[in-house]
Amino acid sequence: MKLLKVTDLHVSYGAITAVKGVSFHVNEGEIVTLIGANGAGKTTVMHAISGLLKPASGTIEFLKKNISTTAPHKIIAQGLVQVPEGRRIFAKMTVKENLSMGAYLKKAKANDYQEIYSLFPRLHERRRQLAGTLSGGEQQMLAIGRALMSKPKMLLLDEPSMGLAPILVKEIFRIIKECNNAGVTILLVEQNANMALSIADRAYVLETGLVALEGSAEDLIANDDVKKAYLGA
Amino acid sequence: MFEMFVSHLINGLQIGSIYALIALGYTMVYGIVKLINFAHGDVIMVGAFIILFLVTGAGIPFIPAVLTAMAGCALLGVLMEKIAYKPLRNATRLSALITAIGVSLFLQNAFLVRFSPNPRPFPRPAISGSLNLFGDVSISYLALVTIVVSAVMMILLHFFVKGTKMGKAMRAVSEDSGAACLMGINVNNTIAVTFAVGSALAAVGSALYASTYPQVEPFMGLQMGLKAFVAAVLGGIGIIPGAMLGGILLGIVESMTKAYISTQLSDAVVYGILIIVLLLKPSGLMGKTTGEKV
Ligand SMILES: Nc1ncnc2c1ncn2[C@@H]1O[C@H](COP(=O)(O)OP(=O)(O)OP(=O)(O)O)[C@@H](O)[C@H]1O
Ligand SMILES: [Mg+2]
Numbered sequence: 076m077k078l079l080k081v082t083d084l085h086v087s088y089g090a091i092t093a094v095k096g097v098s099f100h101v102n103e104g105e106i107v108t109l110i111g112a113n114g115a116g117k118t119t120v121m122h123a124i125s126g127l128l129k130p131a132s133g134t135i136e137f138l139k140k141n142i143s144t145t146a147p148h149k150i151i152a153q154g155l156v157q158v159p160e161g162r163r164i165f166a167k168m169t170v171k172e173n174l175s176m177g178a179y180l181k182k183a184k185a186n187d188y189q190e191i192y193s194l195f196p197r198l199h200e201r202r203r204q205l206a207g208t209l210s211g212g213e214q215q216m217l218a219i220g221r222a223l224m225s226k227p228k229m230l231l232l233d234e235p236s237m238g239l240a241p242i243l244v245k246e247i248f249r250i251i252k253e254c255n256n257a258g259v260t261i262l263l264v265e266q267n268a269n270m271a272l273s274i275a276d277r278a279y280v281l282e283t284g285l286v287a288l289e290g291s292a293e294d295l296i297a298n299d300d301v302k303k304a305y306l307g308a
Numbered sequence: 309m310f311e312m313f314v315s316h317l318i319n320g321l322q323i324g325s326i327y328a329l330i331a332l333g334y335t336m337v338y339g340i341v342k343l344i345n346f347a348h349g350d351v352i353m354v355g356a357f358i359i360l361f362l363v364t365g366a367g368i369p370f371i372p373a374v375l376t377a378m379a380g381c382a383l384l385g386v387l388m389e390k391i392a393y394k395p396l397r398n399a400t401r402l403s404a405l406i407t408a409i410g411v412s413l414f415l416q417n418a419f420l421v422r423f424s425p426n427p428r429p430f431p432r433p434a435i436s437g438s439l440n441l442f443g444d445v446s447i448s449y450l451a452l453v454t455i456v457v458s459a460v461m462m463i464l465l466h467f468f469v470k471g472t473k474m475g476k477a478m479r480a481v482s483e484d485s486g487a488a489c490l491m492g493i494n495v496n497n498t499i500a501v502t503f504a505v506g507s508a509l510a511a512v513g514s515a516l517y518a519s520t521y522p523q524v525e526p527f528m529g530l531q532m533g534l535k536a537f538v539a540a541v542l543g544g545i546g547i548i549p550g551a552m553l554g555g556i557l558l559g560i561v562e563s564m565t566k567a568y569i570s571t572q573l574s575d576a577v578v579y580g581i582l583i584i585v586l587l588l589k590p591s592g593l594m595g596k597t598t599g600e601k602v
Pocket of ligand 2: 117118119160233
């Protein structure tokens with residue numbers, strides 16, 4: 076079943092059109108990745124899906140309902156949750172308070188925190204610490220943990236590997252895979268195409284606001300253009 | 309000598325705790341939408357008029373009248389935000405600031421036209437007498453009530469902001485409204501609640517202020533609003549404990565200057581201190597030295 080279906084999406088910032096007719100879909104249970112260079116429009120697509128930006132035209136369907144003009148908090152209530160680019164944790168709140176914000180619409184139970192802590196033991200050690208004092212990797216874990224607190228059906232991740240050491244990147248991707256195995260559908264935006272393609276089922280390549288290429292992750296890894304442009308080969 | 313000092317200190321605490329209550333409204337709104345709500349002082353004036361009409365006109369007892377004024381001012385704050393500020397949320401800060409001044413002038417002049425500039429006596433509650441503390445030092449019951457009511461309000465606000473879901477939402481929106489949105493927080497509602505809470509506190513401040521200086525007129529919010537704004541900046545605008553500290557400090561400095569230096573100079577000293585503090589620590593006493601965020 077197509078859980079998320081984006082059709083002919085256009086998004087503008089004033090006079091600048093950043094996304095010019097993007098279509099893609101994510102089936103239930105899949106990991107799909109959107110790869111593309113800086114400024115290709117990946118974050119813009121993610122913001123439009125979460126309702127932070129209103130599309131100029133096109134539709135975004137989640138669970139077969141058009142959500143392209145739905146308020147962000149209603150989109151989240153339906154189980155479509157985003158881990159934003161740059162983590163955007165609440166620096167002046169404790170780790171635990173950050174997690175509780177993730178469950179804002181639900182009311183967190185002790186068990187919900189436990190689940191996150193078992194996924195990220197580091198967060199448990201630091202639960203009383205202000206989130207602003209965490210390292211970059213820990214902040215990314217917190218951002219993912221916070222999103223998982225709402226028990227989403229689908230997780231949107233915008234460049235979760237940004238600025239992390241290779242060993243941490245591996246760890247983050249392992250956890251993304253683990254969430255997916257637990258039944259969460261994933262849409263992953265990445266510049267680290269190698270890692271993204273290694274865990275994804277399917278991929279779309281975005282170039283200046285358009286889908287330039289799409290296919291299974293294996294096909295794209297083998298594709299010469301992709302190799303040249305994104306895999307540094 | 310010492311006894312005089314203590315009684316000036318009590319005077320300072322009395323007026324300072326009113327400054328603090330009103331400063332909270334400036335600081336909470338600034339924290340969440342980065343707007344100096346210049347019309348906040350006029351909310352005090354509207355609150356005083358509401359209490360005046362309820363008590364003098366309708367014969368309602370003082371406390372229910374204050375509670376009604378809190379609700380009325382909360383509504384006024386929400387309407388102000390929805391009508392004047394919300395449409396400008398993505399505009400430049402200067403446009404928002406000018407709009408705030410416009411809202412302030414509108415309220416003052418609307419009340420001027422409707423109710424004339426003549427001051428009316430405020431129906432202050434009959435709290436007279438004083439409590440002997442030690443020696444010759446006593447505290448008037450009015451001062452005691454003012455300080456206690458303000459303290460209770462601030463403690464309630466503290467628990468609201470720290471402990472409740474809405475309070476956490478307010479902190480989240482003030483830190484990063486986009487991220488708060490992604491948590492499922494209804495940002496518009498959270499901003500409206502912030503205006504409501506700040507304005508309701510101003511209504512309490514108004515009742516306490518007018519009980520001390522019992523005159524109600526359309527421009528009464530100007531002076532008080534300005535002092536409370538200074539208090540908020542002094543403590544660090546956007547920081548709730550900063551507004552409390554700034555208000556109380558300002559009240560004490562003012563009272564001491566009036567007592568030991570000169571009554572005429574008290575405003576000059578107050579603004580002088582503000583300038584010195586801002587030169588040394590631009591983000592205010594409790595502000596972080598880096599950046600200007602909340
Ligand atoms: N707030 C904005 N106002 C105007 N233009 C914007 C804004 N945000 C993004 N853009 C423009 O839209 C285009 C797409 O930006 P977007 O952030 O979606 O790219 P991206 O693919 O996420 O890039 P990156 O990999 O660097 O995060 C860019 O040309 C960018 O300059
Ligand atoms: Mg981006």
